[in-house]
Amino acid sequence: MNRAIHLEATGMTKIFGSLAALEDVSIDVPAGSFHALLGENGAGKSTLVKCIMGFYEPTRGTVTVDGRPIHARNPREARAQGIGMVYQHFTLVPSLTGAENMVIGRLDPPAIIDWAKEKKALDAFLDRMPFRVPLDRPVAELAAGEKQKLEILKLIYFDQRFLILDEPTSVLTPDEADEILGLLKGMTKAGDISVLMITHKFREVTAYADDVTVLRRGRLAGAGRVADLSTDAMARMMIGDTTVRERAERDPKPPGAPMLEMVAVYADDDSGQNAVTELDLKVASGEIVGIAGVSGNGQSELVEVLSGQRPLVDGRILVRGQPFEPNRESLARLKIYGLPEEPLRNATVPRMSVAENIAFRSFDRPPIASLGWWLRPGPMRAKARDLIARYRVKTPSTEAPIETLSGGNVQRAVLARELSGDVDVLIVANPCFGLDFASAADIRAQIMEARNRGAAVLLVSEDLDEILELADRVAVMSEGRIAYISPVAQTDRATIGHAMAGHG
Amino acid sequence: MSAELLTVLFAMIGGAIRVSTPFLFVSLGECLTEKAGRINLGLEGTLVLGAMVAYMTSYETGSPWAGVAAAAAAGFLLGGLHGALCSLPKVNDVAVGIALMTFGTGVAFFFGKPYIQPAAPRLPGIPLADWTGSPALADALKVNPLFFVGIVLAFAMAWAFRNTRVGLVVRTTGDSAPAARAMGISVDGVRLLATAAGGALAGIGGSFLSLYYPGSWNEALSSGQGLMAVALVIFARWDPVRCFVAALLFGAAGAIGPALQSINITQGYYFFNAAPYILTLLIMVSSGRVRHAQHGMPGELSVSK
Numbered sequence: 001m002n003r004a005i006h007l008e009a010t011g012m013t014k015i016f017g018s019l020a021a022l023e024d025v026s027i028d029v030p031a032g033s034f035h036a037l038l039g040e041n042g043a044g045k046s047t048l049v050k051c052i053m054g055f056y057e058p059t060r061g062t063v064t065v066d067g068r069p070i071h072a073r074n075p076r077e078a079r080a081q082g083i084g085m086v087y088q089h090f091t092l093v094p095s096l097t098g099a100e101n102m103v104i105g106r107l108d109p110p111a112i113i114d115w116a117k118e119k120k121a122l123d124a125f126l127d128r129m130p131f132r133v134p135l136d137r138p139v140a141e142l143a144a145g146e147k148q149k150l151e152i153l154k155l156i157y158f159d160q161r162f163l164i165l166d167e168p169t170s171v172l173t174p175d176e177a178d179e180i181l182g183l184l185k186g187m188t189k190a191g192d193i194s195v196l197m198i199t200h201k202f203r204e205v206t207a208y209a210d211d212v213t214v215l216r217r218g219r220l221a222g223a224g225r226v227a228d229l230s231t232d233a234m235a236r237m238m239i240g241d242t243t244v245r246e247r248a249e250r251d252p253k254p255p256g257a258p259m260l261e262m263v264a265v266y267a268d269d270d271s272g273q274n275a276v277t278e279l280d281l282k283v284a285s286g287e288i289v290g291i292a293g294v295s296g297n298g299q300s301e302l303v304e305v306l307s308g309q310r311p312l313v314d315g316r317i318l319v320r321g322q323p324f325e326p327n328r329e330s331l332a333r334l335k336i337y338g339l340p341e342e343p344l345r346n347a348t349v350p351r352m353s354v355a356e357n358i359a360f361r362s363f364d365r366p367p368i369a370s371l372g373w374w375l376r377p378g379p380m381r382a383k384a385r386d387l388i389a390r391y392r393v394k395t396p397s398t399e400a401p402i403e404t405l406s407g408g409n410v411q412r413a414v415l416a417r418e419l420s421g422d423v424d425v426l427i428v429a430n431p432c433f434g435l436d437f438a439s440a441a442d443i444r445a446q447i448m449e450a451r452n453r454g455a456a457v458l459l460v461s462e463d464l465d466e467i468l469e470l471a472d473r474v475a476v477m478s479e480g481r482i483a484y485i486s487p488v489a490q491t492d493r494a495t496i497g498h499a500m501a502g503h504g
Numbered sequence: 505m506s507a508e509l510l511t512v513l514f515a516m517i518g519g520a521i522r523v524s525t526p527f528l529f530v531s532l533g534e535c536l537t538e539k540a541g542r543i544n545l546g547l548e549g550t551l552v553l554g555a556m557v558a559y560m561t562s563y564e565t566g567s568p569w570a571g572v573a574a575a576a577a578a579g580f581l582l583g584g585l586h587g588a589l590c591s592l593p594k595v596n597d598v599a600v601g602i603a604l605m606t607f608g609t610g611v612a613f614f615f616g617k618p619y620i621q622p623a624a625p626r627l628p629g630i631p632l633a634d635w636t637g638s639p640a641l642a643d644a645l646k647v648n649p650l651f652f653v654g655i656v657l658a659f660a661m662a663w664a665f666r667n668t669r670v671g672l673v674v675r676t677t678g679d680s681a682p683a684a685r686a687m688g689i690s691v692d693g694v695r696l697l698a699t700a701a702g703g704a705l706a707g708i709g710g711s712f713l714s715l716y717y718p719g720s721w722n723e724a725l726s727s728g729q730g731l732m733a734v735a736l737v738i739f740a741r742w743d744p745v746r747c748f749v750a751a752l753l754f755g756a757a758g759a760i761g762p763a764l765q766s767i768n769i770t771q772g773y774y775f776f777n778a779a780p781y782i783l784t785l786l787i788m789v790s791s792g793r794v795r796h797a798q799h800g801m802p803g804e805l806s807v808s809k
Contacts, residue, residue: 076688091686094803095679096672104672105687111669 004031004194005065005082005162007052012061014047021047022058025220027213029162031066032191034184036209036226037198038238040436044218045198049164053085054078065162079107084160086151088167090139098135098142098150105154125157130183144295145176152184156193165197169204174464175294175497181208200238200437202231203465216240239438251452255472256285259456260425265315267301275301277480279315283425283456288447290471290488291460293500298480299460300341303429306458307338319425332361335424339431343414350403354395355384357402358417391416392442408439415446423455430461444470464493476500508767511640515766518644519759520752521651522717526551526726527751528654529709530733531740532661533702535747537583538737539665540698541678541691541804544586545601547706548730549608550579554710556612556619559721563624568715571624572650575711576704582608583703587696597806605730619721627716648716650708654748657705661744674698678802706730732784739787741800757783 007029014022022044029035039045051058054072062069065081072078075085092101103109103118126132133142133150142150148168155163163184169177185208187193199205205212205226213223214237222237260283269275276298283289293299304310306317308326317324319334330336340346348357359380362368367379384398393412395405402410411431418426428447432440447470451457461467467474468488476484476499484499530547537544554575562571586604590597633645665671677684677694684691709729714721736754740746761776 074688075686087686089682091680091683093676093679093683095800096675100666100672100675104669104676109669109672113667113669113672115667 003161004188004191006031006067007063007065007083007162007194007196009048009052009063010061012048012051012063013059014044014051014056015059020218022051022218024060025213025215025218027196027223029194029196029211031194032188033210034188034195034208035197036205036212037196037215038200038205038212038234039198039215039221040200040238040438043215043238045215046166047218048215049085049166049196049198052078053083053164076107079158079160082159082161083164084155084158084162085164086148086155086166086168090147090151092139092147092150092154094140095138097138098133101139101150102135102154102157106158122157126153129153129156130186143176145172145180148172148176148180149183152180161192162194163196165195167198167200169199169201174462174493175500177204178207184208202234205234206231214238235437249452250448251286253286255287256454258282259285259320260458261316261318261321263316263318265302265305265317266313267298267305267310268313269298269301274313275480276305279480279482281458281475281482281485283458285424285456286451286454287473288451288457288459288471290467290474291458291477292462292464292467292474292496293477293483295462297477299477300429301480302477303338303340303427303460306336306427307340335422336427337361337418337421337423337425338427339411339414339418339429340427341430341433344403344407344410347414348402348410351401353399354388354393354402354405354413355381355398358384358387358413361417361421387416387420388413391446408435408442411435411439411443415443419446419450423450423453426450426455426457428457428459428461430463431459432463432466464496468493511767512763514640514644515763516756516759518646519763520756521645521647522755523758524751524755525648525651525654525712525716526709526729527733527736527754528658528748529650529712530706530730531736531747531751532654532657532744533579533583533705533709534733534737535702535740535742535744536661536674536705537695537699537702538805539678539742539802540674540695541681541802542587542590542597542695542699543601543734543805544583544604544699544702545598545731545734546582546586546604546608547601547703547733548726548728549605549610549612550582550703550706551608551710551713551730552726553582553608553612554579554707555714555725556616556710556721557707558711559624559714560616560619562626562715563619563622566625568625568627571715572627572708572711575707577707579703579705579707579710580700581703583706584696584700586703587692587699590699591692591696613723616721616723620723623720624715626719627712629716648712650712650716654751658744658748665744675802678804681804706733728781732780735784735788742802743800754780754783 010026012022012025025044025048037045047056050056052063054074054077064070070081072081099119099122102122103113122135131149133146133153139147139150168180172180181204184195188195209226212226212229212234214221214234216238221240262279262281265276265279266274267276279302281289291299301310305312308331319336322334324330324334344350359368363375363380364372369375381398388395388398391412393416394409402413405413431443431447435443447457459467459470471488473485473487474491474496475482476496478500530551534544534547557578558571558575561574562568582604586600589595589600627648629646629648631642631646633641636642665675673689673694677689677691681691713725732754736750737747740750757779760779761773764776765773
């Protein structure tokens, strides 16, 4: 086996027009080390690795591999130097099998593939690896964790000894993330690979990384041994002078009467298979119930049923004892609001303006509408301006298309719309997915405030830390059923993880 | 009575083989194009243009095989035009396809006018059943070599999609353009070539129409075979071997009317002639209801996004 690579980048600068996306940043990753690259969205992390990978031509700066200067003009040339990258989104071809992906991803795939020979080589390779992935099935059938493992295996199989990972755990459950990062850590310790990981999860940095480099607004904000730095110190480097909104206080008063009741709920997935099976769950007023679970165990189907996007096959959903009908009138009367995952796709019309998107709940009612059909843009803009200020949505104007906003601001705009009125039931799914530290804290505080005002909150999340921070009770979904439920104060990560794995 | 039944059966088998050949070539061409991630609805136009060019070339040179080659070249150019137009930003492949369908038929009609009357040399058939002494069987099993070329091509394509670099590159491009780009594959380049090659196959299908069966050039030569082939690819779930089976099925359906006519059943002649179209509708409706109907569909097709 080849040995790990020592990569050093010095004085990296990238200027786009008049904007310096990266200014004089240096980073040193010795052979066999696990290096974390921390920073907010737009801090220059991606620009830095893209300069190393040859996507961008750096304005100034040099990259050396094992002391030799290299100059990659495109990702192919970086690969030839042994530098490989795992992107945030999978680059595997879904309909090809694992083995086909491994063969076609090579720099020089053979014109005619001798499968017997290739399979033998792959098997021999897998035997040397600390983990296996089924290679004979189409990648589309693999779980997210397996896909991520396959991405990593692919790079090592191609002799990539320096792995750049761009938020590799954002699509994984906590257990999958721990498993994969643990494996990578083991391989760096053995001296087989060096790792540079982009992340903004502190837990991953403290648990796995040897060194950390923190970027802020394109500049080096700090660096050092992880062992010498506290999470607080890293957070300060990352955020700088920006004030992070205080973590919302949990109002200690006990939850009130049951607000949202699901009785023996059944739902099917897109292919008509049963996805939610005999699900019973009650959420009380002033309570957050967190639903944890490996993705694909019926959580998204449940959220879609509750938002009226998917038919209820059997069972009943009651709000304040009244049956829930999936229509606009019923949603408004029962005061059900929601923040679905990927709100830009699921809760907005991307090309309509911020003001119009904020008015989706209220455009057909006074003061925006007269007689139920005549819309007046004045009150619509006034309301949008008010909510934009209250929820600190950063937008050039009320008339900008909402798709031009950053992820955190889209999330804030949708939350502003959903929380602006009187909320009885709030359905939230992965609200902080892909958000930076400050935005995530802000969104979580808003959810907690809604709870303190008396809303019943159902929080579906793949981030167990988020559930443990916010929820009063945690429920684990496995194979479409509630496998485990407990007050947060009386449980721990291990018990929940056990239930998630289906051993409830 | 049983002799009549036999006649119908033979006529249908023979008809299936004859009628299926253009379906086979057009659907293999469409299959290749769609595997690379584009839909070319213009193959109807390519088919008609191929038929005209083949007939014209055969008449002018006296060699029907030169006609087949010319039809393939014309199809390659028309497919390449589709591929090139779709490589421009924000161009929709379905719209371009419809435009090129009209363009292809229009060009064919314009240049084909002088060739409606004259008779060009036709492609030979291979007599497979002359030894039986039964004229019905001999007539039914007189098979054009292109039919066999099509079968070999179907299996060769299925093999190539799994076992060659070109095959995997085409599938990669059709299923995930970002993944293909990450591998340094030129997505537009692959699609351009796949569309052009698909057009060449459709052109060959057209040459069969004018040079073998029905075997003459006129403006009503193709009756939507090029469009039906698109439905056929969906029915075959983007598998070349299943394209062959589906083409036979469509061919048999198209042969019902003439077969019944051969034993003097003329009642409902037009109805039976409509069988392929009815079959298309039934297939689209029923395959849409089956679970996993989209299984095998390339992820990059504009209709699957």
